[in-house]
Amino acid sequence: MPLPDVLLRPCTDDDLAALEAWAPTGNSRTHEQRFARQRAGTSTFYLAALRDDPTSFVGSAEVRWDGGLDPVLPRCPETNGLQVWPEEARSRGIGTAMLSLLETEARRRGHRLLGLGVDDSGPKRLYLRCGYRDTGPDYVDRYTLIDEHHREHHREHHVADPARWMTKDLYEGRFVIGIDAGGTHTRVGCYDLDGRLLGSATGGGGGPHHNDDARENVRGTLAAALRSASLDASAATALVAGMAGVSREGSNQGGDDDLVADFFEIDGLACPVTVLNDAVIAHRGALSGRAGIVVVAGTGSMLLAIDEEGVETESGQLEHYAGAARHLVFDVVQRLLVGDADPGDPLYAEVLEHFGAADVPALREGVLARSAADRNDTKRAYGSFAPRVTALAEESPLADLALTDLAARTARGVRLLAPFAGPAPVPVACTGSLAADPAFRRRLERLLGEAAPEAIALVPPRLDPRAGAALLALEAAGIAPEGPVLDRLLHTDTPTPDGAAR
Numbered sequence: 001m002p003l004p005d006v007l008l009r010p011c012t013d014d015d016l017a018a019l020e021a022w023a024p025t026g027n028s029r030t031h032e033q034r035f036a037r038q039r040a041g042t043s044t045f046y047l048a049a050l051r052d053d054p055t056s057f058v059g060s061a062e063v064r065w066d067g068g069l070d071p072v073l074p075r076c077p078e079t080n081g082l083q084v085w086p087e088e089a090r091s092r093g094i095g096t097a098m099l100s101l102l103e104t105e106a107r108r109r110g111h112r113l114l115g116l117g118v119d120d121s122g123p124k125r126l127y128l129r130c131g132y133r134d135t136g137p138d139y140v141d142r143y144t145l146i147d148e149h150h151r152e153h154h155r156e157h158h159v160a161d162p163a164r165w166m167t168k169d170l171y172e173g174r175f176v177i178g179i180d181a182g183g184t185h186t187r188v189g190c191y192d193l194d195g196r197l198l199g200s201a202t203g204g205g206g207g208p209h210h211n212d213d214a215r216e217n218v219r220g221t222l223a224a225a226l227r228s229a230s231l232d233a234s235a236a237t238a239l240v241a242g243m244a245g246v247s248r249e250g251s252n253q254g255g256d257d258d259l260v261a262d263f264f265e266i267d268g269l270a271c272p273v274t275v276l277n278d279a280v281i282a283h284r285g286a287l288s289g290r291a292g293i294v295v296v297a298g299t300g301s302m303l304l305a306i307d308e309e310g311v312e313t314e315s316g317q318l319e320h321y322a323g324a325a326r327h328l329v330f331d332v333v334q335r336l337l338v339g340d341a342d343p344g345d346p347l348y349a350e351v352l353e354h355f356g357a358a359d360v361p362a363l364r365e366g367v368l369a370r371s372a373a374d375r376n377d378t379k380r381a382y383g384s385f386a387p388r389v390t391a392l393a394e395e396s397p398l399a400d401l402a403l404t405d406l407a408a409r410t411a412r413g414v415r416l417l418a419p420f421a422g423p424a425p426v427p428v429a430c431t432g433s434l435a436a437d438p439a440f441r442r443r444l445e446r447l448l449g450e451a452a453p454e455a456i457a458l459v460p461p462r463l464d465p466r467a468g469a470a471l472l473a474l475e476a477a478g479i480a481p482e483g484p485v486l487d488r489l490l491h492t493d494t495p496t497p498d499g500a501a502r
Contacts, residue, residue: 010045295429
């Protein structure tokens with residue numbers, strides 16, 4: 001069962017009066033004491049609200065980054081005073097969601113352990129379910145209560161409760177999931193929080209624009225990846241998926257966001273799920289976080305620039321579209337239909353054979369008939385022939401012309417985006433079965449070199465899109481994917497020419 005969508009933020013001066021009314025602490029002024037420690041820089045006093053009602057408190061907790069006060073306790077951050085209020089808000093998973101967010105923040109700050117103290121069996125069972133271990137030691141939790149009925153005399157009650165220390169290794173047993181759901185394949189990788197690939201699977205296409213069975217393909221491939229490493233879905237910390245056809249902020253393309261909302265509903269998976277356009281994860285993988293441009297061309301196509309501030313601009317926003325594998329084949333077929341291809345060209349006969357036509361008139365009738373067939377089947381019929389076009393590009397004038405035209409449109413899109421991507425030379429990486437093909441890449445590199453030799457530099461992709469999704473998932477889990485973590489991803493997820501990891 002998914003956890004509630006909880007927001008967590010530090011307390012402010014303006015919150016204290018409302019906080020006291022929400023969960024009164026009387027003359028003890030517990031909220032004020034926690035806020036004072038936050039102002040001193042030794043802790044953060046967090047308030048929780050549900051995303052659909054962000055102005056109403058449902059919980060609070062303090063994390064003491066300098067650890068507990070008792071000298072017998074291990075020196076790791078301590079979660080203190082986690083509470084859900086009012087009582088009717090309890091037993092809904094809010095406390096568990098809060099704890100998960102606190103753990104993510106601790107990881108983001110570079111902490112591997114998080115501790116807390118318990119003084120009765122009820123909360124202890126909750127924390128054991130959340131992965132905490134009864135590591136000890138026993139200690140005495142000391143604090144002071146002020147009797148609000150004797151405010152004038154400030155009658156203090158010094159309390160000493162026996163408590164037991166529990167800790168959680170924030171990395172142990174946890175993993176993130178990266179998914180690249182394109183038009184032809186869905187690739188899923190499960191990675192531990194140190195960047196090691198634990199399990200993976202490849203299945204059918206997961207882009208709803210291109211596949212009527214996209215939902216089943218994504219769910220099935222995700223389940224297969226978990227099974228490949230005997231992973232429990234409930235231990236996943238974050239999932240990031242890049243999907244063909246999903247829109248981006250500011251984009252004038254895509255728009256299948258509602259269609260993919262339930263693609264990741266499998267038993268036990270309760271972690272936060274982020275779904276992005278597949279060009280975003282391709283960019284993150286290919287350039288590993290650097291500003292620049294990624295050229296994505298396979299079943300689908302997109303050119304995306306991201307600058308040093310993270311601002312995204314795609315060529316479609318400039319009314320430009322380069323074309324994908326099927327568009328390359330559209331061009332080849334159309335040249336045959338209008339008589340611009342030599343029947344002696346090595347590609348000529350292969351086109352007729354692929355489409356089951358004896359001659360050009362039969363090809364024309366077949367093209368017309370396909371226009372009334374299932375659109376996804378038609379796109380696959382054309383796109384599947386693209387590898388033959390690129391394979392013959394050096395010996396077939398027909399293939400060379402079509403591929404050079406597509407490379408020219410792509411080069412124009414790259415040049416349109418270059419001013420949005422940062423200072424020159426702007427790095428440009430290619431990914432996807434067509435864009436990464438050597439024949440296409442050679443033509444693109446030549447055209448860019450002729451038009452803008454100082455402004456643009458074609459570079460090899462560092463990581464495949466699946467690993468790009470994993471980088472973003474690690475960030476969502478509070479892990480900085482750099483140094484050894486990035487090195488491990490580079491070792492296990494080096495892209496091959498078709499854009500997949502080896």
